[in-house]
Amino acid sequence: MTQALAPYAVTDLNSRGRAQAEEAPATRSEFQRDRDRIIHCTAFRRLEYKTQVFVNHEGDLFRTRLTHSIEVAQIGRSLARSLRLNEDLVEAISLSHDLGHTPFGHAGQDALNDCMKPHGGFEHNLQSLRIVDQLEEHYASFDGLNLMYETREGILKHCSLPNAQRLGELGRRFIERRQPSLEAQLCNFADSIAYNNHDVDDGLRAGLITLEQLEGVQAFARHCADVRARYPDLGERRLIHETVRRMINAQAVDLIERSREHIRAAGVETLADVNAAPALVGFSDAMQAELLELQRFLRDQFYWHYQVLREMTKARRVIVDLFDAFMSDPRLLPPQHQRLAGEDKPRAIADYIAGMTDRYAMKEHRRLFSFADGR
Numbered sequence: 544m545t546q547a548l549a550p551y552a553v554t555d556l557n558s559r560g561r562a563q564a565e566e567a568p569a570t571r572s573e574f575q576r577d578r579d580r581i582i583h584c585t586a587f588r589r590l591e592y593k594t595q596v597f598v599n600h601e602g603d604l605f606r607t608r609l610t611h612s613i614e615v616a617q618i619g620r621s622l623a624r625s626l627r628l629n630e631d632l633v634e635a636i637s638l639s640h641d642l643g644h645t646p647f648g649h650a651g652q653d654a655l656n657d658c659m660k661p662h663g664g665f666e667h668n669l670q671s672l673r674i675v676d677q678l679e680e681h682y683a684s685f686d687g688l689n690l691m692y693e694t695r696e697g698i699l700k701h702c703s704l705p706n707a708q709r710l711g712e713l714g715r716r717f718i719e720r721r722q723p724s725l726e727a728q729l730c731n732f733a734d735s736i737a738y739n740n741h742d743v744d745d746g747l748r749a750g751l752i753t754l755e756q757l758e759g760v761q762a763f764a765r766h767c768a769d770v771r772a773r774y775p776d777l778g779e780r781r782l783i784h785e786t787v788r789r790m791i792n793a794q795a796v797d798l799i800e801r802s803r804e805h806i807r808a809a810g811v812e813t814l815a816d817v818n819a820a821p822a823l824v825g826f827s828d829a830m831q832a833e834l835l836e837l838q839r840f841l842r843d844q845f846y847w848h849y850q851v852l853r854e855m856t857k858a859r860r861v862i863v864d865l866f867d868a869f870m871s872d873p874r875l876l877p878p879q880h881q882r883l884a885g886e887d888k889p890r891a892i893a894d895y896i897a898g899m900t901d902r903y904a905m906k907e908h909r910r911l912f913s914f915a916d917g918r
């Protein structure tokens with residue numbers, strides 16, 4: 544069943560278009576074209592070997608940034624369809640939202656940000672934008688992917704004020720505190736629905752958190768009790784999956800219902816109304832409280848688990864060592880990165896490191912710091 548888009552949805556017609564004018568695609572919408580360009584770019588393929596929580600070599604069953612991005616796109620598309628928003632735009636933003644992540648997840652990002660503090664800092668949202676605006680080398684007549692304005696707006700989820708000022712038009716909403724499209728707002732929630740729930744699943748699978756612990760967390764416990772009541776003899780793997788899928792569904796339904804109410808109450812009729820209104824996509828207060836409890840649990844018991852922290856400490860050391868080595872002697876960089884370092888050394892080094900996969904960063908570290916790994 545295809546419904547017409549809501550009047551305040553982003554479309555090819557009300558979009559602010561591309562920085563470089565291009566002929567309209569023959570058979571696709573502009574935002575389908577964006578989605579396709581993202582899937583074919585180099586940074587997208589690298590997501591397969593970048594950490595979500597676990598370092599990439601730890602196991603084949605855990606989420607990577609690639610599977611995370613696909614899950615965000617799946618959740619985002621269903622939310623968008625229910626709210627009659629532009630599914631193609633939501634898919635494009637979801638698939639590209641993590642392109643700028645460093646190797647080793649947040650530990651890598653924090654380490655690179657510390658290294659870059661004296662040189663303008665490092666923000667992964669801004670790096671995602673830098674990739675699609677400048678760094679990808681695929682097209683004859685422009686750098687980057689020349690994406691639609693609203694896709695780029697959605698990719699830039701957060702931005703510090705100094706960086707917002709440098710960005711011009713795209714940064715203005717952070718200064719003026721205006722909202723992005725509903726599609727962009729929705730992607731942030733699809734992202735958190737995806738990672739909160741798959742981190743429960745991955746944490747259990749890794750044995751770092753337990754069912755008993757989670758039965759003290761409301762967001763999990765109430766669905767788990769439901770499943771046990773209906774299927775008393777269910778094995779643990781199926782029990783977990785049935786619980787997690789109910790959690791995702793409950794969060795999605797809550798988000799759709801509350802957002803629909805907010806949109807109706809705000810009386811928005813156009814995209815410009817959406818930009819001027821307060822944020823309209825969101826959970827109910829009860830769901831928000833439940834999710835806060837879940838997030839605290841995940842932080843304390845999973846992200847700060849001593850085994851995870853040990854991996855993250857090693858990851859941090861790899862990033863800092865690489866950065867320091869290249870800064871003190873840029874001749875250690877591969878030739879194409881040496882050329883770029885001639886213009887802005889710290890930024891070129893940050894681009895090189897941020898583009899690495901987990902395993903490439905570890906290999907590069909061995910190549911620089913150990914004789915055992917040769918060239």
Ligand code: MG
Nearest residue numbers: 611640641734
């Ligand atoms: Mg994400």
